[in-house]
Amino acid sequence: xxxxxxxxxxxxxxxxxxxxxxxxxxxxxxxxxxxxxxxxxxxxxxxxxxxxxxxxxxxxxxxxxxxxxxxxxxxxxxxxx
Amino acid sequence: xxxxxxxxxxxxxxxxxxxxxxxxxxxxxxxxxxxxxxxxxxxxxxxxxxxxxxxxxxxxxxxxxxxxxxxxxxxxxxxxx
Numbered sequence: 001x002x003x004x005x006x007x008x009x010x011x012x013x014x015x016x017x018x019x020x021x022x023x024x025x026x027x028x029x030x031x032x033x034x035x036x037x038x039x040x041x042x043x044x045x046x047x048x049x050x051x052x053x054x055x056x057x058x059x060x061x062x063x064x065x066x067x068x069x070x071x072x073x074x075x076x077x078x079x080x081x
Numbered sequence: 082x083x084x085x086x087x088x089x090x091x092x093x094x095x096x097x098x099x100x101x102x103x104x105x106x107x108x109x110x111x112x113x114x115x116x117x118x119x120x121x122x123x124x125x126x127x128x129x130x131x132x133x134x135x136x137x138x139x140x141x142x143x144x145x146x147x148x149x150x151x152x153x154x155x156x157x158x159x160x161x162x
Contacts, residue, residue, distance in 0.1 A: 006136035006146070048131045055087035065087070066151035073145055 007048040009072035015043040017061050017068065031060035088129040090153035096124045098142050098149065112141035 018028050025043070029036040033056060041047045042057075049057070058065035099109050106124070110117040114137060122128045123138075130138070139146035 005133055007132050010132055048133050050129045050131055051088050051091055051135055052086055052129050054132055064151070064154055066147050066154055069150045070145070070147035073147055 004076050005045075005048070006072060006076065008045045009075040010049070010054065010068065011043055011045040012075055013068050013071045014057060017063065017071075018043075021061060023061075028057075028060050032056040085157050086126075086129070087153060087157065089126045090156040091130070091135065091149065092124055092126040093156050094149050094152045095138060098144065098152075099124075102142060104142075109138075109141050113137040 018025070023031075025039045026036045029039045032039070032053075034053065038047070042049055054068070055065050058068050061068075099106070104112075106120045107117045110120045113120070113134075115134065119128070123130055135149070136146050139149050142149075
């Protein structure tokens with residue numbers, strides 16, 4: 001099994017947080033000023049986003065980036081669960 | 082004055098944390114498996130690192146990435162101070 005990279009763990013958290021807020025990929029993309037296709041790639045762990053992109057995504061969700069990162073680090077330790 | 086991007090704030094925190102641990106750019110680069118030149122560029126805010134790179138840097142410092150990000154977000158709010 002492939003090791004869970006930070007970008008993989010972040011992808012999980014990203015999708016979970018977006019769904020918890022009831023946001024579509026499209027609306028979220030608009031809020032973060034990113035292309036919906038790019039959001040889809042991120043959520044499927046097909047991109048390793050830059051720090052500034054992760055911050056824009058956190059802003060679009062209205063949460064501190066540190067919180068998303070802490071959740072991603074917890075997911076990494078728990079092997080993604 | 083230019084707005085403090087997340088990558089700028091992270092650069093400040095990165096340099097501060099490295100110096101607090103008494104690590105050279107070279108040693109830190111080696112621990113993070115990155116080139117010393119790249120570390121220098123990051124610390125001078127000349128690169129917007131990927132999420133996986135920021136995680137490798139946090140690991141090299143032995144701290145959670147979420148902590149560095151929280152400090153960077155605080156620095157952003159405080160306009161870098």
